Amino acid sequence: MSETRRVVVSSLTLSAAVGIFALSFGVASVSAGASVWQTCALSLFVFTGASQFSAMSVVGAGGSMLAAYGGAVLLAARNLVYGLALSSSAKSVAGNLPRRLFAAHFVIDETTALALAESSPKLRKIAFWTTGIGLFSFWNLGTLIGALAGSAIDPQKFGLDIAFPAAFIVMLMPHLRSKLGRQAAMLGGALCLISISFLPVGVPILLAASAVLVGVRNDQ
C-alpha cells in the first residue's frame, strides 16, 4: 500500500467512526429540546464535538444560554492549542491566507492528531484535508440522521437521557491516563456536585473548570 493510500484510509476510517458519535449527538440534542435545524447548525458551524455536547447538555437541563455558551467555549479553547501546534506547518498544510482561513474551521482533535502523526509536509497535508473533509461530512450526516431519529421517538422511554453522560464518559477515558488528568477530573467533578444545589444550572460546569489549576503547581 502506498503511503498516500495508507493516510487516506486511516483518515476515512476515523471519520466514519466519528460519524457514530454524531449520531448520538443528534439524538441527544433533540432529546434536550433543540430542533433538527438547530442541531444541524451546531454540527455545521460549531464543528467541535465536546463543545456541542456540553452546550446542549446544559441547555437541556434548563441552564441559561450564557452558562451553556461559557462551558462550550472553555471546551473549544483547546482548539487554539491545536492551531498553534499545526501553525508551524500551516503554509504547507493549507497554503495562502484565504485557504488557511478556510482550513481553520477544521482544526479539531482528530485532524491535528492525524496530521501531526505524519512527518512529510505532503502527507501532513493529505492527512489534514482528508480527515477534515471526511470527518465534516460524516459528522453532519450522522447528526442529521440522529436528529431525525431522535425527534421520532420518546427519549425518556428509551433511556436516551443517558446518551449525553455515556458519550462524555467515552470522551473522558483517555484523559484519565495521566495523573494530572485524574486529579483535574476528580476535582472538577467534586466542585460540580458540591455546587449544583446552590448555583444556577450550568454554572457548576464553569466552576469545575478551575480544577485545571492543578496543572499550575504540578510541574512534571
Added chain:
Amino acid sequence: MINEAPANLWLMIIALAASAYLLKMFGLVVLGSRQIPKVFDRCLGLIPAALLSALVLKDTFSVGQSLIFDARVAGFAVAVVAAWRRAPLIVVVVLAASATALLRAI
C-alpha cells in the same frame, strides 16, 4: 427541558459558532508558531478532564438544581464499565440507554 425561547438558543448557537471559529483561527493563522508558556499549555490541556467529569456527574445525578438518584444511575454504571473495557461508543450508548430504559420499565 429548555427554559428559554428558541430564538435565544439560535443566538447561543451563532455566538458559539463564531467563538469556536475564532479560537481555531487564532492559533492557526494569527499567533503562528509563537511559543505559549508551558504551564498555560498544560492547564488548557486539562480542561476536558475537568469539564467532562463535571458534565457526566451533572447529567447522571441532577435534575435542575436537585441532586437525584434515579434510573440514570444504572446507565451510568453500565457506561463506565463498557467504556473502561474500551467498547465502541455506539455500544456504550446503547447498553447504557437499555439499562436505564429497562429499570424505568420495571
